[in-house]
Amino acid sequence: MRSTPGCPVPPLVLTTAEPLQSAPQGSKESILRRMNRPHLNIDILLHILSFADKHTIRRLMHTSEMFHRHGARYLLQDDVKIHTECNSQVMSFTQFMLCRDRRGHYYRLPFLRSLKLQRGCANRGRDTHPESSTLAGSSLQLLFTMLARTGNLLKLSIIDAEGILAMHPKLSEAVAALETLEDLSVCLVGKEGVRMLTALQSSLVRATIYMCSGSGEDTAGLERDPTCLLSHSSSSLRGLCIGSTSVGASSLCLPNVRQLVLEWGTMASPLQYYIRAFPNVRDLEVRDESSESEENIEYLDTQRAHNLATHSWPSLDRLRCSISHLYLLGIPGHICCLEIYDTDVFCLRIPGLLDTLLECARPRFLQLGIWNESAEYIGSPDLLETFSRPGCVDALEFLELRLDLLERDYDHDLPALLEKIIPVVVASLKSLTAFSLNVDYHDWRTGSGDSESFLVPLERALEAWDMAAFAHRVRQANPTISSISVSMENHPMREDESVKVGPVYQIQYASLNASP
Numbered sequence: 427m428r429s430t431p432g433c434p435v436p437p438l439v440l441t442t443a444e445p446l447q448s449a450p451q452g453s454k455e456s457i458l459r460r461m462n463r464p465h466l467n468i469d470i471l472l473h474i475l476s477f478a479d480k481h482t483i484r485r486l487m488h489t490s491e492m493f494h495r496h497g498a499r500y501l502l503q504d505d506v507k508i509h510t511e512c513n514s515q516v517m518s519f520t521q522f523m524l525c526r527d528r529r530g531h532y533y534r535l536p537f538l539r540s541l542k543l544q545r546g547c548a549n550r551g552r553d554t555h556p557e558s559s560t561l562a563g564s565s566l567q568l569l570f571t572m573l574a575r576t577g578n579l580l581k582l583s584i585i586d587a588e589g590i591l592a593m594h595p596k597l598s599e600a601v602a603a604l605e606t607l608e609d610l611s612v613c614l615v616g617k618e619g620v621r622m623l624t625a626l627q628s629s630l631v632r633a634t635i636y637m638c639s640g641s642g643e644d645t646a647g648l649e650r651d652p653t654c655l656l657s658h659s660s661s662s663l664r665g666l667c668i669g670s671t672s673v674g675a676s677s678l679c680l681p682n683v684r685q686l687v688l689e690w691g692t693m694a695s696p697l698q699y700y701i702r703a704f705p706n707v708r709d710l711e712v713r714d715e716s717s718e719s720e721e722n723i724e725y726l727d728t729q730r731a732h733n734l735a736t737h738s739w740p741s742l743d744r745l746r747c748s749i750s751h752l753y754l755l756g757i758p759g760h761i762c763c764l765e766i767y768d769t770d771v772f773c774l775r776i777p778g779l780l781d782t783l784l785e786c787a788r789p790r791f792l793q794l795g796i797w798n799e800s801a802e803y804i805g806s807p808d809l810l811e812t813f814s815r816p817g818c819v820d821a822l823e824f825l826e827l828r829l830d831l832l833e834r835d836y837d838h839d840l841p842a843l844l845e846k847i848i849p850v851v852v853a854s855l856k857s858l859t860a861f862s863l864n865v866d867y868h869d870w871r872t873g874s875g876d877s878e879s880f881l882v883p884l885e886r887a888l889e890a891w892d893m894a895a896f897a898h899r900v901r902q903a904n905p906t907i908s909s910i911s912v913s914m915e916n917h918p919m920r921e922d923e924s925v926k927v928g929p930v931y932q933i934q935y936a937s938l939n940a941s942p
Contacts, residue, residue, distance in 0.1 A: 468492060475500055495527070502537040505581075510543055510590050513562035520565035524572060535577040544585035563593030570600035574627075581609040584619075588638065591618035598622040611667075614638050620648055623655040629662040636669040636689070653678040653703050666704075668692055677703040685709040697755065698736035707739055712747035712755075723776060729754050745787075749773040752783055761787040763933060767795035767828070775808055784818040791933050792819065795828035801835035801884065805843030813851040822855050824933060826862040836882040840865070841891045845899075853903040860909040860931035861900055867916045881919065888917055893925045901927055 475483065475493070480501055487497035508519055527533045543566075573579050582604070584590055591598045598621045607628035612619055613636040623635070635652050649655060650671045656663060660680050669689030683704045693714040734756040741759035745752070749766055750773045764787055774780060774796070784792075796803055803809060804827070813819055827847075831840070844863070852861060867888070881889065897912045909931035913924040 472496055495533070498522075498525075498534045499537045502534070502539070505540045505542060506538065507542045507544065509545070510562070510566070510593065511545055513558040516562040517558075517565045520569045523569060532572055532576055535573055538573070538577060538579055540581040541579060542583040542585070543590050544583075545589050559593070563597060566590075567594040567597045567600050570597065570604065574600065574603040574605065577604075578606050579604060580606060582607055583611040584613070586614045587612040587619040587622075588614055588616040591622060599625065602626045604628050608632065610634070612636070617648065620655065624649070626658055628659075630656065630659040631662055632665040632685075633659070633663060634667040634687075635671065637671040639670045639691070651677050653680055656680070673699045673703045675699060679703055679705065681706055683707060687711040687713065689713050690715065693751075696736070697733045697738060701736065701738060705739075708743040710739070710742055710745050710747075712751045714751075715748075726750065726753055726773075730756050734758070749780065749783075753779065758786065761789050763791040763793075764789040765793040765795070768797060774803060777808075780808075781812050781815055781818050784812065788821055789819070790821055791824040792822055793826040793828065795830070797830045798832055799834050800829040801831060801838035801840045801843060804829060804840070805846045810846065810850045813847075814854055819855060820857065822858055824860040824862075824931060825851075825855065825858060826864070828864045829866065831865065831867045831884065836884045838884055839887045840884060841887050841896070844896065848899055848903045852900050852907070855904065856906060858904060858907055860911075861904075861907055862911040862931070863913070864911075865914040867914070867918075885918060888914065889919050893923060897925045897927050 471492075475486065475497065478486070478500070483497050483500050486493045487501075488494070506519075509515055523534050523538065524532055525534055582601070584601075591601070594600075598618050602622045602625035605627045607626075608631040610626075610628070610630050610632075611634035612623070613634075615623070615635060616638045633652075633656055635655065637648075637650050651673060652666065652668045652671055653660075653673055654677070656666070657678055660678060661682060663680055663683055665685035666680070666683050667687035667689065670691045672692050672695040674695060677699060680703060684707060686700075686704050686707045686709070688700075688711070691714065693712065730753055733754060738756050738758065740757075742757060742761045744763040744765070745755075745757065745761050746765035746767070747755070748768050750768075752764075752766060753773065764784075768774060819825075829840075852858070865888070867885075891914075893912045893914065897910045900910055900912075901907060908928045910927040911924065911931075912926075913922075914920065915922045
């Protein structure tokens with residue numbers, strides 16, 4: 427309603443949709459009627475409820491029938507986490523979920539979209555009584571049975587899958603009967619987990635599988651190939667993360683997987699097996715530190731030559747790995763977004779290695795993270811020559827340097843070393859539109875970082891570092907840069923701080939959902 431200037435706006439009067447029947451004003455019946463027929467429209471009340479925290483929602487659910495019914499939707503809209511060793515918590519949650527309405531429907535089940543099961547008891551004692559453990563397992567089995575019938579669970583995470591699925595003989599079958607799952611994450615998968623995965627009825631879009639490691643009787647003869655365990659989702663799977671397992675010569679082909687993450691123990695298999703199993707990967711992340719090579723350039727050369735002969739993926743939208751894995755993978759073509767992290771600068775110090783890899787990849791977005799000896803390397807001629815060499819980073823639009831400072835960096839003046847990169851690195855990149863620098867300090871000493879008198883030279887230099895002035899000097903050195911971010915974390919004498927100049931830069935590359 428609009429008002430004419432000078433004319434007062436009549437007050438907004440909120441009334442009930444139906445007049446309350448006559449009853450003594452203070453009687454219980456009168457109070458209940460007022461609570462179940464609110465003065466505000468129900469849609470407005472529920473909109474307000476969407477902003478309330480879970481504790482407030484739980485209290486409101488005890489005030490009226492309307493809140494009791496609709497409150498569950500807002501309690502369950504975020505990820506729900508259950509600690510399965512707290513038997514009372516398991517049984518209480520199951521009882522809450524299996525509440526029926528007046529027509530006998532399990533109306534709360536469709537509200538549960540994301541569920542995480544994990545071992546342990548948060549903030550309460552462990553209940554190990556055999557009888558209650560049996561009841562908890564039966565409760566979970568019943569819950570998943572009803573979810574398979576009338577639920578709409580989209581995301582399920584099971585930490586310590588073997589221990590949880592063993593809570594009831596038919597729990598694996600009940601989980602496998604779910605048909606609505608899109609995202610499944612299972613860790614420590616053994617016999618029960620394999621039985622559940624091979625019988626799963628859902629067509630997954632994303633999956634994370636960590637197999638049980640070791641070679642005991644419990645893992646002997648287990649199917650460990652992720653392509654076989656997920657064969658039912660061969661046409662729907664888009665993202666896959668695997669650990670403590672690998673593919674083989676007889677692995678199935680999952681042609682629609684776009685995003686692949688290889689965790690611990692996966693790179694033991696030849697690269698050709700992964701290329702055959704996942705031919706259309708566009709986003710690759712390698713976190714398998716168990717396969718990090720020793721400081722042996724001959725070994726690197728031999729493995730790289732073998733992988734090049736098998737014809738690796740021709741190009742990638744995004745690759746995140748160490749410098750040694752980047753070298754071993756032998757990606758021959760363009761990598762749009764390249765994220766390099768390293769726990770040792772051995773490979774970075776091999777003359778011409780990083781230059782060659784960057785010249786081949788021609789990234790538009792480059793994130794270079796160094797975990798060890800980062801202060802020394804950031805101002806070294808090796809790095810400066812790489813960025814000043816024509817052809818290496820001519821197309822670079824975004825550059826991020828992430829420095830994790832450790833004990834070996836304690837004697838360096840990092841701010842002075844960072845000044846070296848402004849004229850050589852920042853000023854020379856004519857296509858650069860965004861620059862980011864993150865300094866993360868890790869104090870490995872015990873009891874020596876509380877007083878200023880114990881500060882090492884690195885800490886003293888960073889304590890006086892003017893981050894804002896550094897950011898503006900970067901801007902002045904290269905006018906094409908429109909977005910600058912400089913941040914520092916975990917310094918013993920300074921609060922975490924971030925300086926931003928210009929708009930926040932967002933990295934964008936080709937969609938992972940594109941058809942092959």
